[in-house]
Amino acid sequence: MAADIYARVGAAIRARRGAIGLTQAMLAAETGLSRSSITNIENGGQAILLHQLVDVARALKTDACELLIAGAVNGEHDVRTDVRVGDGRATALLSRLTPIGGSVSR
Template sequence: MADLDLYRIVGAGLAARRKELRLRQSEVADRIGLTRASLANIERGRQKVMLHQIYRLASALEVGSITDLVPSKYSFEQTSGPLAIEGSDVNETQRAQIEQYVRRTGGGRK
């Protein structure tokens, strides 16, 4: 799954839940401190949603947990070779430990 696909999936889930509750975008946007246009962009996957906004959305959309708003599995687009760990000053041993952890916990590639 590409990174942008994740935002589209989350956005579609948010929109579905909002519609299930029969709430307008403007009502939810007001509850979480965004403009209606920003919420519309989030629902379409065009705007990234921040972690604190996920918590506010969970409350506004009356879900029990933020995990109800995100896909249960996520895998990186890259399918082989070492994980790309950019912008880090980690040595090879640390890089191997990070890669092993990510793969073991299911955040890695399949």
């Protein structure tokens, strides 16, 4: 089940990257990840860490919530009925996240 969500989030990343015309190498350069990590994330073979998801979303000029929502939609449950990205709650929460080892702002 967890592997499924990583595969769906990876597919959402791949789709968004293609839609804005970035190559995997370009996305890797923007995020500091290796191109092979981008490939593995997009194929669902590597779990993406939360801070990496935020970096990837910024490079893709989208919101991390959009990528998560795209990854969470499946035949059993659609989180879009639970959280509306446009209402700002999820974005406000993600903006408070810091890299591992950082401090949380209040």
